[in-house]
Amino acid sequence: MNERNIRLLIAYDGTDFAGWQIQKNRRTVQALIEAALETMHRERRALTASGRTDAGVHAAGQTANFHTDIANMEGRRFVPALNSLLPKDVRVLDAAETSLDFHARFDARSRTYRYHIIAGRAALPHERRYALQLWRRPDINRLNEYARRLRGEMDCSVFASPKDPSKSRTRYIYGASFFVEGDTLVFEISANAFLWRMVRSVAGTLLHYEQKGLSAASFGDILNSGDRSLAGPTVPPEGLFLWKVEYYRGCV
């Protein structure tokens, strides 16, 4: 068998999914793509993603890889082949052959998430599944003062869900910031990896303390405390997008 390794760039609307990972009797992204791969290969093919996303979370740039023995098919031809077998709320955006030892999870250098917030106006019905509605208009400068403290190697215990199974809660954060795109407020954060539900906890905590008018220095103290009880509420999944995953060896 002449085995090849194919990497995929995948986007999905998380609204009608119980998340990425296969679960019995639930509609998941992994299950649908693996079913499409099974149709193509006439046998099961395991799909490895950069990481799981929770129910309701969207992706603009999820990455995954699988091994195939289909010969005479250029990597990029998997794009139309898979899309023809997938529903409209999940799309393969790109596909390419990669080295046999490429692993979508272990080789990922950074994950970037975006959280969309509609602030100070009513979310329009077509936006309701893709953003958090915030009635007040937060102070973006203050939020960015907090966000600048999220940089470098950090103990992320403040943002760790009690159910998080990770042994270490230290992560390397490349950067975090708020910016306005059109009339939506966007929070973007990149790290080598995230704890379970961490991005939603970070966004909720920043918004919580901005509303309280906390100083950036005091926010730094909270970060350093490692005290989970000081975290703000975890914001809901519908505003969250897995935006981009970057690799040590080139990008997908």
Next chain:
Amino acid sequence: MNERNIRLLIAYDGTDFAGWQIQKNRRTVQALIEAALETMHRERRALTASGRTDAGVHAAGQTANFHTDIANMEGRRFVPALNSLLPKDVRVLDAAETSLDFHARFDARSRTYRYHIIAGRAALPHERRYALQLWRRPDINRLNEYARRLRGEMDCSVFASPKDPSKSRTRYIYGASFFVEGDTLVFEISANAFLWRMVRSVAGTLLHYEQKGLSAASFGDILNSGDRSLAGPTVPPEGLFLWKVEYYRGCV
């Protein structure tokens, strides 16, 4: 009976609607809002909109009015009252008491529509219901050269559907232009009123001739010809938003 006149500002996600206007056994926006009004009034109340929108077309700023004999209720209280009776894909954004003779259709001075285009990249799954996917990247400068010719009193026969029932095909266009918002190309056009499906015909015609590389002068000749057979294809409804309606006497 102490009759009052209430004007509404309404947004909807057109995806699951057969358009604005009531039709037997179809899910329409007018039918849902009139049903909510009937629940509040215990009798039917006719709702008049600025105009109909077709199946699949969205609204960020539709306007409508109805007469009520409910006393002791401030106009803006109709916002939560109606929203509590409506599904999430239609929202009343504002409500206010207005003069008894206000008519949402006859008093409208201008209608503004936006058409959303995702050009030169794949539409992400969460965008699929709200924009046209165009694989090529059009020349915005050229499109705006054409759009600048859409101004003032014009015979709009080129853009008139054969089924359009209007007696006159003359409309007053206040302006039309293309601009980029985030990573979406937006076409915006304002006029006193539009023929049936005219905005989608205008957008389709402009894109059609831009692809052919037609000069702006030749595009002007096509406009003046009044020859429907020279129109480009009518683009699909999912990219279209009724954006704003303005009135002679203040705005809703």
